[in-house]
Amino acid sequence: MKVAIIGTGYVGLVTGTCLAESGNDVVCVDNNPKKITVLQQGGIPIYEPGLQELVARNARDGRLTFTTDLAAAVRAAQLVFIAVGTPQSDEGDADLTAVFAVADAIGEALKDVPPGPPGTRVVVTKSTVPVGTNAQVAERLGAKGCSHVDVASNPEFLKEGAAIEDFMKPDRVVVGARRPEAAEVLRELYAPFLRTERPFLVMTPESAEMTKYAANAMLATKISFINEMANLCDRLGADINDVRKGIGHDQRIGFQFLFPGPGYGGSCFPKDVEAIIAMGRRTDLPLELMRAVDAVNDAQKRVLFEKIRAHYGDELAGKTLALWGLAFKPRTDDIREAPALTLIDALLEAGAQVRVHDPEATANVRAIYGDKLHYADRPYGALEGADGLVVVTEWAEFRNPDFEVMKRLLAQRVIFDGRNVYDPRMLRQFGFTYYGIGRGARA
Ligand code: UDX
Numbered sequence: 001m002k003v004a005i006i007g008t009g010y011v012g013l014v015t016g017t018c019l020a021e022s023g024n025d026v027v028c029v030d031n032n033p034k035k036i037t038v039l040q041q042g043g044i045p046i047y048e049p050g051l052q053e054l055v056a057r058n059a060r061d062g063r064l065t066f067t068t069d070l071a072a073a074v075r076a077a078q079l080v081f082i083a084v085g086t087p088q089s090d091e092g093d094a095d096l097t098a099v100f101a102v103a104d105a106i107g108e109a110l111k112d113v114p115p116g117p118p119g120t121r122v123v124v125t126k127s128t129v130p131v132g133t134n135a136q137v138a139e140r141l142g143a144k145g146c147s148h149v150d151v152a153s154n155p156e157f158l159k160e161g162a163a164i165e166d167f168m169k170p171d172r173v174v175v176g177a178r179r180p181e182a183a184e185v186l187r188e189l190y191a192p193f194l195r196t197e198r199p200f201l202v203m204t205p206e207s208a209e210m211t212k213y214a215a216n217a218m219l220a221t222k223i224s225f226i227n228e229m230a231n232l233c234d235r236l237g238a239d240i241n242d243v244r245k246g247i248g249h250d251q252r253i254g255f256q257f258l259f260p261g262p263g264y265g266g267s268c269f270p271k272d273v274e275a276i277i278a279m280g281r282r283t284d285l286p287l288e289l290m291r292a293v294d295a296v297n298d299a300q301k302r303v304l305f306e307k308i309r310a311h312y313g314d315e316l317a318g319k320t321l322a323l324w325g326l327a328f329k330p331r332t333d334d335i336r337e338a339p340a341l342t343l344i345d346a347l348l349e350a351g352a353q354v355r356v357h358d359p360e361a362t363a364n365v366r367a368i369y370g371d372k373l374h375y376a377d378r379p380y381g382a383l384e385g386a387d388g389l390v391v392v393t394e395w396a397e398f399r400n401p402d403f404e405v406m407k408r409l410l411a412q413r414v415i416f417d418g419r420n421v422y423d424p425r426m427l428r429q430f431g432f433t434y435y436g437i438g439r440g441a442r443a
Contacts, residue, residue: 001025001189004077006070006102008035010046010163010267011126011156012083017051018167020058022192027065027073039066047333047360050164070102071109079185080106081154082137083126092274092281094130103137107144115148119181122150125205128212128272129153130279134176134205150182153205155212160266161331172199176208213279216272217290222257223264224296230260230438231303240438241420260437262339262392262418263300265328270297270337301339304390304418305346307435311414312387317351320411322386324379325393325419326358326365333360339418340392341368348372357382359395380409388414394421403430 001024005016008030020026030036035045042059044052058064067073074080084098106123113121123141125134138151153176158166173190177183183202194200203211230240240260248255264270273294280287312319328338335341338361347354355374356365362375376382379398383389383406391398399421407413407430415427417436427434 001079001185002077003027003079003081003189004029004070004073005081005083006030006074006106007082007084007098007127008032008039008045008066009083009085010048010160011158012081013039013044013046013055014048014051014158014163014167015081015083015126015156017054017058017064018164018193019189020064021054021168023063024189025063026058027067027077029067029070029073031068031070033068036066036068048163049161049331054164070105074106074109075113078120079122079124079189081124081126082106083156086127086129088271088274092278094128094271094275096129096133096136099125099127099129099133099137100140103140104144106149107141107146110141110149111145117181118179119150119185121148122152122177122182122185124152124154124186126154126156128155128268128275129209130275131206131209131213133209138178150177150179150185151205152177152182152186153208154186155208157212157215160334161329168193169196170194170198172201174201174203174208174211176203176205178205213272213276216268217276217293219257220264220269220273220297221289221293223259223261223269224293224300226258226260227263227300227303227437228296231300233438233440237440238438239424239440241436243438260420261300261394262304262343262437263297265301265337265339266334267336270294273297301342302346303437304339304343304392304416305350307416308347308388308390309350311416311433311435316347318353319387320353320355320385321347322376322382322389322410323354323356324358324382324389324391324398325395326356327361327393330393330395331360333364335361335364335368338393340365343390343392344369344373355382355384355386358393359397380405383409385409385411387412388416390416390418391421392418394419403427403432407431 003024003026005012005028008028016026016028082102086094089095134153141149175183175186233240247253277290326340357376357379413432415432420436424434424439
């Protein structure tokens, strides 16, 4: 199939590349000429494991091309995906400026193209958009004389760091369409990825839009739930890691997304929870649970700092803390809404020195903090002379370090384990003072 993807951000680039990999003829469009030049020269503007190689192979084989010419790409395509950003507006809503600008440009490009039977041309919204947006996109296309063009919603559930795997083997594909022909085109497009009997679910555009928010709201709720339980464990002397196992074996509960930590970050959960609260506000529904999920997470982003402050007391000013992990989660260089940033701000404000290491995200952090921090190329480099280590992101390389080496490098043997990656008992045997999240600190 001939596919145009508008927007070469995270979702657009992964979608375009994976669709090319399955044999489609894909053109990726962006209005940023610098991004397009980088892509045309074989580079990629983001870090995602495996993506560079996949882009290079498909570009070499001619199935994947890049352009700034939206009109030409759209006219040549049967399927046009809108995958531009929907940042948070001041009111907490998703800002749809880019989505609507692209919808208008698509309408403009297609207005003189003779209409075909249903399904001839389908505009697919992949960006996460509030319920009702697909209907507005359809209206805008209609206003340009393109009411024959189908509009479908196809939300994306991929996780950063595992995006290609998630796209290639989705748990499900969700499509919202008014006319069955549009859904059928997408069923054909996704068939190669659904060979393992994963479902292709067709519903209305409104339900598809809502599905995306409900999925992320549920996951964010699980995280805030376990974080709240962990904080209570800290106060009562229980160990959340045992409690987690104790509840997870109940199949109605399960183990996934119940790992306590320094709060969720990233480009999706914080924004989508705000957006769902805004949808409630617009419809006079208070959405108390969502507001609590959000508030618990805001507070959780301070938990590591509170533990650090409680440990060093008034002497925190002048102390040096080493941070391992800055990205909002492992296997990405993304620092959007990362708990590490909240912690760095609080430490600097308290007068502490901060030494940091992250396998991929250092450049992005340096762009914000410049020479206010010390940047170490290696994990152990961050520890030299530090009064304590804070593990903020659970990169695999932090899981099994040489604790003897760490003891030599650190000025004080204190570990704040923000992801519960270490065994508290073992660390105490090594002579460390250990703080986890919900590991019964006051027991
Ligand atoms: C998420 C959704 O998982 C994905 O389906 C959606 O399309 C986009 O949003 P992503 O933001 O890439 O994906 O990351 P994810 O792995 O879901 O983690 C989000 C945040 O939650 C991270 O900060 C992570 O550290 C945190 N988290 C996750 C926890 O604190 N505990 C957990 O048990 C799981």
